Amino acid sequence: MIDVRLTAVSKRFDKSSDAAAVDEVTVTIGAGEFFTLLGPSGCGKTTTLRMVAGFYFPTSGQIHFGDDDVTHWSPNKRDTGMVFQNYALFPHMTVAQNVAYGLRVRRVSRTERDRRVSEALAQVHLSGYGARRIDALSGGQQQRVALARALVIRPRTLLLDEPLSNLDAKLREETRTEIRRIQRESGNTAIYVTHDQAEAMAMSDRIAVMQSGKVQQVGSPQEIYYRPTNAFVARFIGRSNVLSLPVVGAGENRVEVRLSSGATIEVGAATGHGLTEGDTALVSARPEHITLAGGDEESALRGRVTHVEFTGMATNLTVDCDGTEVMAAVIDAPATINVGDLVGLRLVRERLWVVKP
Ligand code: ADP
Ligand code: MG
Incomplete structure (x- = not known):
């Protein structure tokens, strides 16, 4: 378990334009915390998360994992587990093969691999599904496979980008409870991205509300709900x-x-x-x-x-x-x-x- 610190992190895709996609974001995410980036579409959530994962480098600012300055580390060195909206699973492989993927890449031995795949599937309540094909699973089950695949590498941080958006309303509520349970049990520091304020409120220890690349407020769901800092936050939350x-x-x-x-x-x-x-x-x-x-x-x-x-x-x-x-x-x-x-x-x-x- 480690904390994740962003210090004045900015990202400009277009150097000639004034508008930064992410603008001087400073937040500290505590070890083991479930932390959510919340805001309307286009406010810079995904870009922020991708900088934490290492898929983009910041234009300025620093990112720390514990004592390590990881700002310019490549993604594979960072040991982050990523979960996306569209699952990004391999449809032609079995559940077990999908979950094992990250371990194969890391050249983990066969026996150790099998043991850890079983363990990860148990974590997401999918024991016994290892031999199934991905396309034989429901959307909710596929998302849990994606979560198992992220957890199996024992990541230092778990990064989730709108993982529930493709699920229908009822399944979305069930799966959000499930994700929170799994995160608590695994003890991972988690950064979660969503535009859905109800989801953010229900799941998070703390939330950063973003607008136009800037963090407007950071606080617990109660603080943000009862003590919004400005009119935007007041109207966006509930x-x-x-x-x-x-x-x-x-x-x-x-x-x-x-x-x-x-x-x-x-x-x-x-x-x-x-x-x-x-x-x-x-x-x-x-x-x-x-x-x-x-x-x-x-x-x-x-x-x-x-x-x-x-x-x-x-x-x-x-x-x-x-x-x-x-x-x-x-x-x-x-x-x-x-x-x-x-x-x-x-x-x-x-x-x-x-x-x-
Ligand atoms: P969110 O995830 O909150 O919807 P994004 O982080 O995807 O927002 O996007 C923030 C801003 O950066 C948007 O204006 C978007 O158009 C822009 N943007 C995102 N990715 C790129 C990219 N690869 N190249 C250029 N502009 C981008
Ligand atoms: Mg996004």
Whole structure:
């Protein structure tokens, strides 16, 4: 088990262009940690992972595996296990031959090879499948073979690039649980790439949220969900309302803002928020932290319902509050609620959070 450190890592494919595919990324991934690079398509996740694997060299910056500066090491020297979206298995070989491949390349003896292939297949719960042909397996099973093939070489780090994208929704959820179990048991440091925030939240110890080649925030799923650093992170992780509200007072970790009702409330904020009276604060409010106000209850926001959607777990409402569309997810909403109704909304104040633009 080793930690992986990226220090100001940048990659420019086109030296003449200003835009870097990966722009000054600095993160430390702890030994044994399950760490996810999360962001929209094109934000630089794959490029970052390929630099860790050694398929690309950074234009600038350093990559360390433990005490080793591996920045310019070739991929085979790095001992990384890679798993891709499209499995990249050899269709004409058996499961065992596919898993054994990396050991053959490394000239591991036949007996040792057989022992380690059995061990890797057991790890991914595919004991007894060794003689099967790849094309006789389901997508989920093929992805587990790909995982076994990565694990069998006993890699120093496990790198996974959108490994679940080709699976249907139900299998994707089962397989993500399975990948996490296998990673825990093997104790590997894992770097996982996905654009799917629910997947990232469910699997990761920590997440780096990326946009346009830059890391926007690094934190645990809870930190990123409850304390997003800026409006992009707030909106990308789950759904969030970002309300613009006038500041009437401020402290080190709080900002007092005025609601359209005239009432003022205190909202949590990161140290160094820099807001003072007279500024406008951006306040992130998750839909599930906005509920319908009771009849005589003071409501933070009032508006007209423009959309109603029953999801089973909650009723999603969109409410037009003085020209701002506010999303609320209400549990046990009255079945009578309709588009055009005038409603009052209540905010769960402890869960509001000031974000940067
Ligand atoms: P992601 O994996 O987050 O979808 P990528 O790392 O694949 O993003 O791509 C980041 C950016 O770098 C994109 O703008 C992409 O077009 C560009 N890019 C990726 N690979 C290459 C390449 N081999 N040559 C030129 N540009 C590339
Ligand atoms: Mg990618």
